[in-house]
Amino acid sequence: MEYxxxxxxxxxxxxxxxxxxxxxxxxxxxxxxxxxxxxxxGGHLASSLGAAELTVALHYTFDTPKxxxxxxxGHQAYGHKILTGRRDRxxxxxxxxxxxGFPSREESPYDTFNVAHAGTAISGALGxxxxxxxxxxxxxxxxxVGDGGLTVxxxxxxxxxxxxxxxxxxxxLNDNMMSISPNVGALAGYLNRIVHGQAYHRLRExxxxxxxxxxxLGPRLLRMSKDIVESAKTVLIPGLVFEELGFEYFGPxxxxxxxxxxxxxxxxxxxxxxxxxxxxxxxxxxxxIAEKLPVKYHGVTQFDVSTGAFHKLPGKAPxxxxxxxxxxxxxxxxxxxxxxxxxxxxxxxxxxxxSKRFPERFFDVGIAExxxxxxxxxxxxxxxxxxxxVYSTFLQRAFxxxxxxxxxxxxxxxxxxxxxGIVGADGPTHHGLYDLVFLSALPGIVVMAPKDxxxxxxxxxxxxTVAGPSALRYPRGNGIGIxxxxxxxxxEIGKSEILREGGDIGILALGSMVYPCLEAATRLEAMxxxxxxxxxxxxxxxxxxxxxxxxxxxxxxxxxxxxxxxWLWRSGSCLAxxxxxxxxxxxxxxxxxxxxxxxxRPAARQVWTGR
Ligand SMILES: Cc1ncc(C[n+]2csc(CCOP(=O)(O)OP(=O)(O)O)c2C)c(N)n1
Numbered sequence: 001m002e003y004x005x006x007x008x009x010x011x012x013x014x015x016x017x018x019x020x021x022x023x024x025x026x027x028x029x030x031x032x033x034x035x036x037x038x039x040x041x042g043g044h045l046a047s048s049l050g051a052a053e054l055t056v057a058l059h060y061t062f063d064t065p066k067x068x069x070x071x072x073x074g075h076q077a078y079g080h081k082i083l084t085g086r087r088d089r090x091x092x093x094x095x096x097x098x099x100x101g102f103p104s105r106e107e108s109p110y111d112t113f114n115v116a117h118a119g120t121a122i123s124g125a126l127g128x129x130x131x132x133x134x135x136x137x138x139x140x141x142x143x144x145v146g147d148g149g150l151t152v153x154x155x156x157x158x159x160x161x162x163x164x165x166x167x168x169x170x171x172x173l174n175d176n177m178m179s180i181s182p183n184v185g186a187l188a189g190y191l192n193r194i195v196h197g198q199a200y201h202r203l204r205e206x207x208x209x210x211x212x213x214x215x216x217l218g219p220r221l222l223r224m225s226k227d228i229v230e231s232a233k234t235v236l237i238p239g240l241v242f243e244e245l246g247f248e249y250f251g252p253x254x255x256x257x258x259x260x261x262x263x264x265x266x267x268x269x270x271x272x273x274x275x276x277x278x279x280x281x282x283x284x285x286x287x288x289i290a291e292k293l294p295v296k297y298h299g300v301t302q303f304d305v306s307t308g309a310f311h312k313l314p315g316k317a318p319x320x321x322x323x324x325x326x327x328x329x330x331x332x333x334x335x336x337x338x339x340x341x342x343x344x345x346x347x348x349x350x351x352x353x354x355s356k357r358f359p360e361r362f363f364d365v366g367i368a369e370x371x372x373x374x375x376x377x378x379x380x381x382x383x384x385x386x387x388x389x390v391y392s393t394f395l396q397r398a399f400x401x402x403x404x405x406x407x408x409x410x411x412x413x414x415x416x417x418x419x420x421g422i423v424g425a426d427g428p429t430h431h432g433l434y435d436l437v438f439l440s441a442l443p444g445i446v447v448m449a450p451k452d453x454x455x456x457x458x459x460x461x462x463x464x465t466v467a468g469p470s471a472l473r474y475p476r477g478n479g480i481g482i483x484x485x486x487x488x489x490x491x492e493i494g495k496s497e498i499l500r501e502g503g504d505i506g507i508l509a510l511g512s513m514v515y516p517c518l519e520a521a522t523r524l525e526a527m528x529x530x531x532x533x534x535x536x537x538x539x540x541x542x543x544x545x546x547x548x549x550x551x552x553x554x555x556x557x558x559x560x561x562x563x564x565x566x567w568l569w570r571s572g573s574c575l576a577x578x579x580x581x582x583x584x585x586x587x588x589x590x591x592x593x594x595x596x597x598x599x600x601r602p603a604a605r606q607v608w609t610g611r
Contacts, residue, residue, distance in 0.1 A: 001032045011085050012059035012110075023060065023258050027052045030079050031286040037091050038078075039305045042425070043101060046284035046297040047146070048078035050176050050255075054279060055079035057261040058142060058172075061269060067140040068112040068128055072121035072149040074102035075299075076174070077111075084110035094425035101426060116429030117394065118367045119152025121145050122171060126158055129167040140269065142170045148179030148344060151187050151366040162274050163246030170268060171247070171276045174255065176283040179344045180298045185366045194238040195252045195280055242276045251278025256285060295347060317481030320474040321418055323453040325350025327460050328387060328416075331488070332358050337385040338464065341376050343369045349389035349418050369394050373401035373413070380411035385464050392417040392432025392473055399438060406469040407442045413470075414463040420449065420473035421512060435473050436510075436539045446470040446493055447539040449511030453479030455537075461488035475512045496537050502530025510536045 005022065006029040009015050018026060030052050038045045048055075056079070058069055064084070071077045081099065082090050085108065092098025103111035113124045125143035132139060149155055150173060162169055175191050177183055183191075211221040239249030250268060254260055261279065268275045283298075284290030289308035290297035302311045332338040332354065340354040344367045355362040365372050369390060376386035395402070395417060406413045420432040439447045446466050450456040456474055463470040499514070500521055509517035514535045521531040 001029065003029045003033070005029055006033060006082075006087065009083055009087070012064050012083055015056065015059055015083055020060070020258075020262060023056055023262075024053075027056050027258065028286070030056065030082060033082060033087075033090070034078050035287050035305060037093075038300060039303050041091065041093070041095065042299075042301045043094050044075035044078070044299050045287075046290045046294045047076035047176075049287055049290060050281040050283045050285045051076040051144075051174055052079050052286065053256050053258050053261055054144070054172065054174060054281070055083065057258060057265055058144075059083055061262065061265040062140055062142065065109045065112070068125070068142065069110070070113045070121045070125040070128070070141065070143045071103050071115055072143065072145040072155070073118045074115040076144075076146065077103050080110065081108075084108055094427070102429060114429070116426070117397065118146075118149045119154040121149065122155050122158030122162060122169075125169050125171075126162045126165065126167060129169045130165070133167065140170065141168070142172060144172045144174060146179070147173065147175040147177060147183050147188060147191055148367055150191075151179075151183070151185050151344075151368065153368060153370060159242075159245060159247075166246060166273050168272050169274050170271070171274065173251070173276055173278045174281055175252070175278060176281045176294075178283045178294050178298075179367060180348065181295055181344065181346055181364065183366070184344075184364050188366075190241065191278075194278065197238055239276065239278060247274045247276040249276050249278065251276075251280075253277065253279045255279030255281035317479040318453065319350075319478050320453055320456060320476075321348070321350035323456055323479055323484075324389070324416055324418070324460065324474070325353050327457040327488075328389075329354050329357055331461060331464060332361065335385065335464070336361075337383060339363065339376075339379055339384050339386045341365065341372050341386055341388045343367055343372045343390060343394065345389070345391065345394075348391065349416065351389050369397040370401050373398040374405045376413045377401070377405040377409060377411045380406070380413050381409065385412060385414070387414045387416055387460075387464075389416040389418065391419045391430070392421075392435040393419065393423075393430045396434060396438070402439070402445070402469070403442050407444045410444050410468040412464075412466060412468060414460070414466075415469070415471040416460065417471055417473035419476045421475045423476050432473065432476075435471070439471050440539045444468045448472045448491075448537055449539060450474055451480075451509075451511065451514035451535050451537075452482050454482055454484050457484065458489045458491050459537075462491045462493070465490055466493065473511065480515060491537065494538055497535040498532065499535055500531070500533040502532050504530045506532040506534065508534045508536050510539060 005018055005026045009026070015026065031049055034045065034048055055077075058064075059080070062069070069080070071080065078090070078093070080103070081093070086099055089099050094101040100107055102114070102116040104114050105111055112128070113120070115121070121143040122145065125141045129141045132141065145155060175195065177188070177192065208222060212218040214221060239251060242249040248268070248271060250264055253264055264277055268277060282291055283294035284292075287297070293308075300310070303309060304311070328338070328340060328351070332340070339361045340351050340358065341363045342349055342351050343365055346352050346355050346364055351362065355364070363375070365375060372388050372390065376388045379386040395415065402415070405411065417432065417435055419430070420435055423430045423432060436447065436449070439445055445468065446463070448459045448463070448470065450459050450472065456472065459472045463472055499518060502521065502525070505524075507517045507521060514533075517533050521533045524531050
């Protein structure tokens with residue numbers, strides 16, 4: 001496509017010079033550019049395509065960056081990036097050294113709030129509006145929220161607060177009836193009824209007209225129908241719930257009709273109280289293949305634009321996600337207590353097969369990680385074996401629920417933490433870096449990390465036998481490609497695995513670091529250094545030597561290497577060798593003596609094993 005306008009737009013000020021009747025052309029060019037770039041490098045696609053008119057209309061109407069647009073999640077803000085001075089850098093998005101896949105204050109003054117985890121837009125926007133008023137300044141604050149984002153607890157907390165404070169904040173609800181998968185829950189149902197309630201509205205008018213046309217009896221008939229009409233109010237009057245919460249509601253509006261969008265934004269722009277504009281859009285709009293398959297084109301790898309076919313990488317091992325999903329189905333087949341729970345991520349966490357095979361035991365609770373954990377705890381209290389499949393980064397949302405509910409009640413909830421560790425293109429907001437640290441600080445939870453996909457299966461099986469909460473965390477991407485054992489195996493809780501013995505140094509590795517450490521040992525051997533490599537299996541940094549087989553004596557005596565020089569003092573993927581004669585690490589002075597039986601340890605120190 002030849003671009004007429006896009007190359008001329010280096011900032012929203014340039015956009016505002018374009019005649020408004022030409023804006024649909026700008027939208028077309030924006031969509032075309034997004035598809036052509038993202039098809040080559042991958043990224044989020046369908047949401048930004050759906051939000052293209054909205055993006056243009058917002059920057060056209062508001063004086064950005066003085067006026068603030070706060071995007072929720074930010075995966076739909078690619079068009080915003082392109083229009084705000086990052087058109088030429090757009091092909092670097094989500095790559096090392098390139099621009100971020102999400103709005104980022106460090107990157108641009110147009111990115112008013114760093115986002116990526118859903119549900120922050122209204123709270124962030126309200127904070128800005130309050131600051132504006134306290135400072136006596138004058139600008140607009142606009143929060144853009146998807147219908148999926150609206151189901152997040154924090155978003156509802158923001159609505160609650162904004163409705164009381166009555167600040168000048170405009171909320172745009174971009175309703176495409178989709179989260180990543182079709183949006184779920186009672187709120188989604190309500191929005192749906194609003195959108196489809198338009199038909200009822202017309203029907204009501206028609207009924208009234210017909211009744212009044214009945215000679216003499218008409219007015220009486222109309223009065224009789226009043227109660228019925230009143231009780232159906234929520235259906236007939238769109239947005240009543242928002243009105244009751246203190247917002248002025250406008251909608252539903254066709255979010256792909258530029259004329260309608262500009263008209264409504266002009267109308268509400270100077271409202272001095274909270275206003276919600278409900279627009280209806282189609283995810284994937286403008287790229288017919290994505291319109292048909294919005295789940296598939298939510299986030300994409302490289303693909304062929306004409307056919308939509310994804311470029312396949314040849315002959316890779318199955319992903320950890322797929323291995324987990326399959327193993328859970330196999331286990332659920334034999335154990336009817338197993339329940340699968342996701343917070344709006346059934347595809348991403350590999351629960352889609354489970355959802356089809358065990359629909360009555362599958363729960364997509366919406367983008368509601370906190371609720372997912374407490375809900376699972378309730379299930380566990382009543383004898384079920386819930387498995388909460390969640391990206392490591394999103395479990396951060398539910399830290400307190402893991403502690404306060406699952407751990408303190410010692411409820412047998414299993415957490416399957418996908419995308420543990422560095423995740424790559426999604427960047428810092430999505431790295432699953434903190435799970436081991438924050439989970440291992442909690443009482444009574446068994447935290448495991450498999451070295452490969454085969455061990456993942458055994459760990460899942462083991463997790464479902466533990467008396468209290470457990471978590472297994474595994475990385476993004478493909479497994480090692482090793483054969484899968486035909487039977488599930490229960491692993492001994494807290495017991496690590498010696499993979500290789502050598503008397504010079506010890507390497508204690510966990511999860512995805514095990515194979516690299518074996519490789520390191522091979523290289524060390526070539527240099528004349530013999531290494532013991534232990535697959536720790538369990539994270540218990542605070543437990544020191546508890547993870548070493550037999551308390552460590554099997555390999556390293558009381559913690560020293562065979563020649564007394566090595567000192568293995570930390571779990572994780574950490575290697576430490578204490579030189580001869582140096583002082584023992586203070587944390588391990590008085591470490592368990594040779595052959596002291598585990599059961600001799602004080603009960604409090606055993607809590608972490610879940611026994
Ligand atoms: C706390 C949290 N959980 C899960 C996700 C993963 N996620 C990214 S986008 C998305 C769907 C958002 O839906 P919606 O707000 O309706 O935006 P749309 O993509 O439909 O435009 C989800 C669940 C997330 N970003 N944050």
